[in-house]
Amino acid sequence: MSRFWSPIVHTLTPYVPGEQPKLQNLVKLNTNENPYGPSPKVLAALHDANNDALRLYPDPNADQLKDAIATYHGLKREHVFVGNGSDEVLAHAFCALLKHDKPLLFPDISYSFYPVYCGLYQIDYRTVPLNDAFEIDVADYEGDAGAIIFPNPNAPTGRLLPLADIERLLQRQPDAVVVVDEAYIDFGGDSACTLIERYPNLLVVQTLSKSRSLAGLRVGFALGHPQLIEALERVKNSFNSYPLDRLAIAGASASFADEAYFRASCDKVIASREKLSAAMRELGFDVLPSAANFVFARHPQHDAGQLAAGLREHGVIVRHFKAPRIDQHLRISIGTDAECDALIAALHTLLR
Ligand SMILES: Cc1ncc(COP(=O)(O)O)c(C=O)c1O
Numbered sequence: 001m002s003r004f005w006s007p008i009v010h011t012l013t014p015y016v017p018g019e020q021p022k023l024q025n026l027v028k029l030n031t032n033e034n035p036y037g038p039s040p041k042v043l044a045a046l047h048d049a050n051n052d053a054l055r056l057y058p059d060p061n062a063d064q065l066k067d068a069i070a071t072y073h074g075l076k077r078e079h080v081f082v083g084n085g086s087d088e089v090l091a092h093a094f095c096a097l098l099k100h101d102k103p104l105l106f107p108d109i110s111y112s113f114y115p116v117y118c119g120l121y122q123i124d125y126r127t128v129p130l131n132d133a134f135e136i137d138v139a140d141y142e143g144d145a146g147a148i149i150f151p152n153p154n155a156p157t158g159r160l161l162p163l164a165d166i167e168r169l170l171q172r173q174p175d176a177v178v179v180v181d182e183a184y185i186d187f188g189g190d191s192a193c194t195l196i197e198r199y200p201n202l203l204v205v206q207t208l209s210k211s212r213s214l215a216g217l218r219v220g221f222a223l224g225h226p227q228l229i230e231a232l233e234r235v236k237n238s239f240n241s242y243p244l245d246r247l248a249i250a251g252a253s254a255s256f257a258d259e260a261y262f263r264a265s266c267d268k269v270i271a272s273r274e275k276l277s278a279a280m281r282e283l284g285f286d287v288l289p290s291a292a293n294f295v296f297a298r299h300p301q302h303d304a305g306q307l308a309a310g311l312r313e314h315g316v317i318v319r320h321f322k323a324p325r326i327d328q329h330l331r332i333s334i335g336t337d338a339e340c341d342a343l344i345a346a347l348h349t350l351l352r
Contacts, residue, residue: 008122015116018319021051027316027342029333032155032184032294034213036268036336038251039261042214045254049247057063058246060237064210065249067258069221078226081233082195082252084243086207089232089292092239093149093203093222096231097177099123105316109326111155111181130154134288134296138163138169149179153189156321156331158290159298160189170199177228179203186211186266187273187306188291193223200225210293211266212255219244220250269293276340283347294333296326300352304336307350315348 001010018031037043066080083089094117098104106114108127118125128140134157141148148169153160162183170178178193182204193204203224209215222232236243244252255262277287277295287297298304308320308330319331332343 003289004153008120012119013116015113019317021317025315027335027339029294029335029339029343030317030319030331031215032136032292032333033215034210034265034269034293035095035334035339036213036265038217039258041256041258041261042251042254043181046247046251049250054246055178056246058242058244058249060241062244062249065219065221065244065253068253072256073191073223075193075223078229079196079223081222081224081229081236082244083220083222083236084240084248085209085218086181086205087113088218088243089205089220089222090114090179090181091120092235093179093230094118096235097203097228098147098149098179101178102144102146105141105145105148107150107154109134109154109157109323111151111183112321112323114149130157133159136165137238138165138172141169142172145173145176147177147179148173149181151181151183152192153184153187153291154325155184155292156294156319156329157288157296158184158292158294159288160291161190163195165191167195167199168204170195174201175204175347177201177246179205182206183210184260184292184294187270187293191227196223196225200227203228208252208255211269212252213265213334214251214255217248217251219248272337272340273334275337276334276343279340279344280347283344283351293329296329296331298329302351304330307347310350311343311346314342314349316343316346318343 001149062082065082066077069080070077099121104123104125105128128244131137136150178201182191185191195202203222207220280287280297285299287295287298304320308318311318
């Protein structure tokens with residue numbers, strides 16, 4: 001607290017990211033990073049971009065990257081917005097597109113950054129409960145809405161909403177922007193970006209942090225009708241002209257040119273997820289079906305907070321949210337098979 005703060009600062013409740021531990025040798029299954037490194041082609045592009053040109057500002061429009069993303073998704077450059085991680089893209093979307101007289105709707109169990117942005121931009125919002133199976137039911141979003149946002153697959157549940165349901169929502173809410181946050185879509189779902197040409201109210205947000213193993217490079221993007229993209233550009237250019245540096249533009253662009261590596265690493269994560277889910281069910285956990293690079297699970301006989309603390313003592317960190325409805329669940333990122341085995345071994349000991 002300080003008398004020098006702008007009044008709004010007193011009201012903010014900032015987002016708390018998962019721990020990035022300083023200790024070595026921990027099995028880190030708490031922030032949904034990819035256990036495999038980025039493509040060698042990305043590393044080569046970063047190496048090549050590490051030169052004297054770093055004295056110059058980067059392209060403020062990051063056209064090279066926008067073109068790579070547009071080509072990859074069968075769209076045009078004017079359908080693409082890029083930013084410093086999808087968190088920044090989302091922040092601009094909240095400011096540019098989600099503040100209206102009617103409330104913004106999002107699920108009660110969802111990405112916990114959404115209410116934080118609402119606080120920052122003073123957006124009126126209403127949370128819509130997931131059903132008892134922790135699924136989004138689009139019929140619940142058909143009432144009065146200024147705009148709608150949800151992750152698909154949802155976080156932290158991992159549950160996937162079929163594309164047909166998203167299309168139904170877009171049809172029923174033609175006057176509301178619908179943002180689909182697809183941070184985890186590459187691990188098991190179909191992107192809504194195929195609907196963009198038909199629905200001018202759809203904005204799809206994706207990241208290179210998860211399926212493309214580039215959380216450390218901070219690159220995210222949005223796909224949508226050029227008028228939605230223009231709104232994002234206006235906000236971005238009123239905030240920071242150069243959110244992506246030269247290295248980020250080079251590395252991220254190269255990622256879209258190595259489809260084989262991308263597919264192979266997603267497939268490995270998916271296979272490990274299915275193996276881990278089965279092993280946890282054997283231990284008595286209820287594991288939600290996941291289309292993401294994490295699982296969301298609870299044990300009927302063991303307190304989730306105590307399990308998370310016990311796992312940490314065994315050198316394994318997972319995420320436990322002390323939030324209504326989910327405080328008995330753990331969110332566990334998919335690691336390598338060896339890391340998943342270490343988790344299962346620690347759970348064996350703890351559940352004895
Ligand atoms: C649902 C969801 N959206 C967006 C993000 C932000 O990802 P990034 O800023 O690394 O692109 C995350 C990160 O965990 C997430 O879980």
